[in-house]
Amino acid sequence: xxxxxxxxxxxxxxxxxxxxxxxxxxxxxxxxxxxxxxxxxxxxxxxxxxxxxxxxxxxxxxxxxxxxxxxxxxxxxxxxxxxxxxxxxxxxxxxxxxxxxxxxxxxxxxxxxxxxxxxxxxxxxxxxxxx
Amino acid sequence: xxxxxxxxxxxxxxxxxxxxxxxxxxxxxxxxxxxxxxxxxxxxxxxxxxxxxxxxxxxxxxxxxxxxxxxxxxxxxxxxxxxxxxxxxxxxxxxxxxxxxxxxxxxxxxxxxxxxxxxxxxxxxxxxxxxxxxxxxxxxxxxxxxxxxxxxxxxxxxxxxxxxxxxxxxxxxxxxxxxxxxxxxxxxxxxxxxxxxxxxxxxxxxxxxxxxxxxxxxxxxxxxxxxxxxxxxxxxxxxxxxxxxxxxxxxxxxxxxxxxxxxxxxxxxxxxxxxxxxxxxxxxxxxxxxxxxxxxxxxxxxxxxxxxxxxxxxxxxxxxxxxxxxxxxxxxxxxxxxxxxxxxxxxxxxxxxxxxxxxxxxxxxxxxxxxxxxxxxxxxxxxxxxxxxxxxxxxxxxxxx
Amino acid sequence: xxxxxxxxxxxxxxxxxxxxxxxxxxxxxxxxxxxxxxxxxxxxxxxxxxxxxxxxxxxxxxxxxxxxxxxxxxxxxxxxxxxxxxxxxxxxxxxxxxxxxxxxxxxxxxxxxxxxxxxxxxxxxxxxxxxxxxxxxxxxxxxxxxxxxxxxxxxxxxxxxxxxxxxxxxxxxxxxxxxxxxxxxxxxxxxxxxxxxxxxxxxxxxxxxxxxxxxxxxxxxxxxxxxxxxxxxxxxxxxxxxxxxxxxxxxxxxxxxxxxxxxxxxxxxxxxxxxxxxxxxxxxxxxxxxxxxxxxxxxxxxxxxxxxxxxxx
Numbered sequence: 001x002x003x004x005x006x007x008x009x010x011x012x013x014x015x016x017x018x019x020x021x022x023x024x025x026x027x028x029x030x031x032x033x034x035x036x037x038x039x040x041x042x043x044x045x046x047x048x049x050x051x052x053x054x055x056x057x058x059x060x061x062x063x064x065x066x067x068x069x070x071x072x073x074x075x076x077x078x079x080x081x082x083x084x085x086x087x088x089x090x091x092x093x094x095x096x097x098x099x100x101x102x103x104x105x106x107x108x109x110x111x112x113x114x115x116x117x118x119x120x121x122x123x124x125x126x127x128x129x130x131x
Numbered sequence: 132x133x134x135x136x137x138x139x140x141x142x143x144x145x146x147x148x149x150x151x152x153x154x155x156x157x158x159x160x161x162x163x164x165x166x167x168x169x170x171x172x173x174x175x176x177x178x179x180x181x182x183x184x185x186x187x188x189x190x191x192x193x194x195x196x197x198x199x200x201x202x203x204x205x206x207x208x209x210x211x212x213x214x215x216x217x218x219x220x221x222x223x224x225x226x227x228x229x230x231x232x233x234x235x236x237x238x239x240x241x242x243x244x245x246x247x248x249x250x251x252x253x254x255x256x257x258x259x260x261x262x263x264x265x266x267x268x269x270x271x272x273x274x275x276x277x278x279x280x281x282x283x284x285x286x287x288x289x290x291x292x293x294x295x296x297x298x299x300x301x302x303x304x305x306x307x308x309x310x311x312x313x314x315x316x317x318x319x320x321x322x323x324x325x326x327x328x329x330x331x332x333x334x335x336x337x338x339x340x341x342x343x344x345x346x347x348x349x350x351x352x353x354x355x356x357x358x359x360x361x362x363x364x365x366x367x368x369x370x371x372x373x374x375x376x377x378x379x380x381x382x383x384x385x386x387x388x389x390x391x392x393x394x395x396x397x398x399x400x401x402x403x404x405x406x407x408x409x410x411x412x413x414x415x416x417x418x419x420x421x422x423x424x425x426x427x428x429x430x431x432x433x434x435x436x437x438x439x440x441x442x443x444x445x446x447x448x449x450x451x452x453x454x455x456x457x458x459x460x461x462x463x464x465x466x467x468x469x470x471x472x473x474x475x476x477x478x479x480x481x482x483x484x485x486x487x488x489x490x491x492x493x494x495x496x497x498x499x500x501x502x503x504x505x506x507x508x509x510x511x512x513x514x515x516x517x518x519x520x521x522x523x524x525x526x527x528x529x530x531x532x
Numbered sequence: 533x534x535x536x537x538x539x540x541x542x543x544x545x546x547x548x549x550x551x552x553x554x555x556x557x558x559x560x561x562x563x564x565x566x567x568x569x570x571x572x573x574x575x576x577x578x579x580x581x582x583x584x585x586x587x588x589x590x591x592x593x594x595x596x597x598x599x600x601x602x603x604x605x606x607x608x609x610x611x612x613x614x615x616x617x618x619x620x621x622x623x624x625x626x627x628x629x630x631x632x633x634x635x636x637x638x639x640x641x642x643x644x645x646x647x648x649x650x651x652x653x654x655x656x657x658x659x660x661x662x663x664x665x666x667x668x669x670x671x672x673x674x675x676x677x678x679x680x681x682x683x684x685x686x687x688x689x690x691x692x693x694x695x696x697x698x699x700x701x702x703x704x705x706x707x708x709x710x711x712x713x714x715x716x717x718x719x720x721x722x723x724x725x726x727x728x729x730x731x732x733x734x735x736x737x738x739x740x741x742x743x744x745x746x747x748x749x750x751x752x753x754x755x756x757x758x759x760x761x762x763x764x765x766x767x768x769x770x771x772x773x774x775x776x777x778x779x780x781x782x783x784x785x786x787x788x789x790x791x792x793x794x795x796x797x798x799x800x801x802x803x804x805x806x807x808x809x810x811x812x813x814x815x816x817x818x819x820x821x822x823x824x825x826x827x828x829x830x831x832x833x834x835x836x837x838x839x840x841x842x843x844x845x
Contacts, residue, residue, distance in 0.1 A: 009320070
């Protein structure tokens with residue numbers, strides 16, 4: 001160690017920070033966008049599903065249920081509280097019927113919205129609350 | 132145990148204490164400010180993960196083992212996957228090995244920066260905490276872009292990795308590594324020159340070379356005492372066999388040495404990442420893996436940021452492993468804490484504990500419970516416990532296979 | 533009589549001191565945050581903290597001595613506010629002055645440390661006991677340099693009254709530059725008295741939870757914190773009065789502004805030192821104070837004595 005030891009080494013660095021913008025993102029007034037391939041909530045495409053249930057088998061936390069509601073029509077019931085957002089279901093699905101979206105602001109105070117069913121038919125493969 | 136015992140006062144540090152990030156119990160006997168003796172009790176973080184592994188398939192286990200710890204998650208998942216791939220006899224494509232190395236080294240950066248901040252906080256130097264954690268955000272954002280999550284990356288799968296790197300992402304990684312290298316050089320200067328920091332870290336937590344060998348220390352804790360063991364060099368896995376880097380060691384034997392070792396490792400990591408990105412081979416990123424792994428057993432080692440991580444996997448031909456055992460590096464380093472705190476002051480305790488970079492969540496695999504009334508440590512035997520737990524879950528609608 | 537009550541209680545007494553000290557706490561925390569590249573609290577944070585603490589339920593430990601436990605914060609607050617009345621702020625004369633009030637001020641400023649000790653000791657909690665003992669141990673380290681550093685200008689001015697010292701330096705411009713060494717010594721000693729990093733062993737969060745204040749909650753913690761905030765302003769005013777005695781002869785409003793600038797300059801120095809140093813262990817702190825700080829203070833006294841005897845009058 002050839003350099004001299006002196007107290008207060010960080011003074012210059014610290015004083016320079018006075019003139020920079022703070023490194024804080026003032027969430028929730030400023031939103032952050034996560035990268036496009038961030039693993040957030042999943043989306044189910046019922047037209048492609050063939051009901052093989054590999055996603056049910058591979059889910060590490062048993063969060064998915066596939067219900068048959070008609071001939072070749074399947075709906076997915078997912079418990080967003082149990083889901084660990086690992087995306088293994090999307091990888092395992094042979095027909096690529098599961099997409100991963102970067103939506104992560106899923107915190108809620110209403111327990112009824114935790115379990116979500118993706119409708120199997122109709123004009124939208126939307127979400128629906130389950131009691 | 133009474134509070135006052137002769138001239139010593141027994142003070143509890145933990146299980147809840149601002150100095151500890153995870154619950155552990157240090158029962159310290161003090162005389163004035165000097166520590167007379169210390170009793171270390173761990174086991175507060177036991178979650179039954181090893182048992183849980185036996186009930187889940189291999190691919191589910193990978194996610195479970197990743198969540199043993201937030202900071203060394205990739206270490207546990209890779210170590211496990213390596214053992215499974217060895218039993219199954221899979222040959223992982225080289226591109227996948229390089230990507231695993233890249234994510235592992237990025238994790239090492241973020242872990243060491245976190246450690247630097249925590250060490251600063253334990254000695255009252257909050258400024259270092261704020262700046263190192265600000266720099267750590269660069270790495271976390273990078274990892275979020277590469278793997279899809281800031282912690283618990285989930286990039287591994289049996290037989291390779293799940294995601295690929297584009298050239299765009301490579302460029303961004305290289306730029307970020309340049310910025311981080313500048314900052315790390317500055318922190319090295321601070322570590323060499325700031326008087327109060329040197330005063331708090333030098334001469335504290337001394338562990339001589341013989342003691343480190345005898346107590347089984349691993350990782351930077353041992354390397355700062357002159358024992359140059361690094362699994363990446365001694366037993367290369369993933370892509371380390373083809374890369375050129377040094378294992379950093381130091382002979383200060385104290386916390387100052389550990390700081391120097393970790394900062395040196397950061398500099399080596401930047402060089403490794405650049406080599407990985409330059410020599411990234413083409414090819415597939417995974418091979419198909421069977422669902423049933425043939426019978427066999429394997430031990431695999433990985434150099435986690437904290438030291439040597441060991442996984443033992445035994446399979447029996449079904450979809451679930453028969454036994455998974457995890458030996459985290461902090462378990463090996465915990466033995467050294469009482470030795471390091473001999474004849475030291477109370478004020479040194481937080482920084483000494485922080486210097487082994489404890490991750491007690493990784494460590495706790497078993498707890499011994501003694502029934503205080505009967506003095507026996509046998510409350511239920513194995514079959515009783517198994518029946519009890521299966522019934523408990525059955526009553527809540529969860530059936531085990 | 534009404535004027536005296538107004539001066540003691542409202543301006544420049546208790547209410548004024550509380551308002552300034554809350555603003556000073558905001559300023560200190562905001563500067564500390566900006567130096568660390570963060571945002572920092574809004575301006576009403578100290579007031580909000582105070583009000584919140586007043587509203588919380590106070591828990592008195594069963595084994596604690598109830599009377600001492602409850603009286604300690606009130607004594608701390610009373611001592612600091614009383615000391616403020618004898619310090620010249622923006623006029624050369626303080627609100628009240630007499631020969632020897634310098635000693636009274638220093639004594640009153642020692643009382644808060646004693647109350648930290650008593651409050652911690654009578655809390656009967658392990659962490660509080662250790663914090664209390666560290667508080668008292670630290671007292672032995674910084675008190676002597678502080679007294680010496682304040683004695684040096686008093687020697688030059690040949691008087692024991694703080695208002696007299698300020699009047700002397702006011703008459704002889706630029707004499708206060710002689711005391712620059714003592715200025716730095718007094719800043720260091722003030723950091724020890726206020727238990728701020730690098731000398732905050734008595735309240736080390738990562739070692740002994742909160743030191744003497746571990747068992748305090750609710751009203752009593754609010755008073756302790758207010759006492760510490762007031763001590764910052766009183767200490768800064770004391771240093772400003774002794775070591776920066778200029779700007780008294782202008783219009784009252786301008787002098788007031790100059791006074792505010794002086795104390796906020798000192799508080800900025802304290803915040804800067806809080807940012808760039810780590811915490812020293814108690815034994816290291818004592819060695820540092822006795823080996824480096826006290827001799828430097830003695831040197832300043834020697835310089836002042838020599839100058840007084842030969843050159844100045």
